[in-house]
Amino acid sequence: MSEGPSPVPSTRPYPGSVGQGGRPQPANLADILERILDKGIIIAGDIQVNLLDIELLTIKIRLMVVSVDKAQEMGIDWWRDDPMLSGRAQRLEQQNRELRDRLEELESGDGSSTDSGAGTRGKS
């Protein structure tokens, strides 16, 4: 947030702009995605993936790549309601898990067992 206005009027929107010397390899994720999703050879494989949504996907990514502060500045804050991106889904999942564990405990007839944690399962 506190980048402050640059005193230099000439904007250099990309770190690799001509004049700064050197031509860095394109390592920007958004640039890579643009190429490996939109260009190159598109042949249907045996695994059908719906890449039609890819535009939306890259938009999401770019928004995540630019700083969250900046996006919010621009009034873009829809991910707050996007369970994929917010922690909400995770919380729901955890609640479900806890409920399932509770149910299992009750079903097993051993109603007296208190929180025993998850340490007993999966050890071999």
Add this chain to the structure above:
Amino acid sequence: MGRARILAQGRVGSPEMAETGRYLYAVTRGVDAAALEGVEALSGGSLELLEHRDLVAVLSTVDLREYGEEGLRDNLEELEWLERVARTHDAVIKAVAGLGPVAPMRLATIFLSDASVRQRLDEWYLALEQVLERVQGRLEWSVKVLSGGAGPEDVADAQDRPTTGAEYLRQKKARLEQRVARDAESQEQAQSIHRALSGRAVAGRLLPAQDPRLTGHQGTMLLNAAYLVEADEGDAFAEAVDASAAMHPELVVDVRGPWPPYSFAMLEQR
């Protein structure tokens, strides 16, 4: 009770099948496996080459729990997963591009067997040959031209403040006209840069301007282009870009490369 059973079943999940698929990164020619040793494949696996006629498919084995239809649907939404896969995919293609002509496949092109890969190579054989022919010994350079944002007129205008409403409107209209004229001029300059660079490249391709809200760039993106350049003329091409940039100090010119020839390795419509 019945409900609990359903929940329990859901948790057991599908039986362990450990199915694998063949992830295709690229198709090339005349590359031997030794040269790609040490290049990391997805999931920490190693790259394999599958020769078919005079084509060489660059592959690795992936777990279908992660790369199957269901897995991909979820994973493509996971930014960290996607970034890892995207960078690995790109790195493999860069490595191949350093060895021979490369036809890069789109992310997540996955087959269930080598036989299926061979079948697809047969089906697209001529088109793939054409692509490899076109990109042989050539690399891609990306050039973007952006207007520098506010022009000097805007600053000058700010100094003589309007004294009446009519004066204000007149100035506003004049400013708007200036901006339209300036935009048209910038657009023309960008086109002239494109023409000059096209003359130095084997081929040029105009790409859609990127959305500033997404890239965070300032000013207007006047040109977003890709050029296919002979591998040994890369430096000369980059110098030509510099020369164009020097002729238009009011524009910002961004050059990046070399890339594998992604934008020129596209199949013609059959």
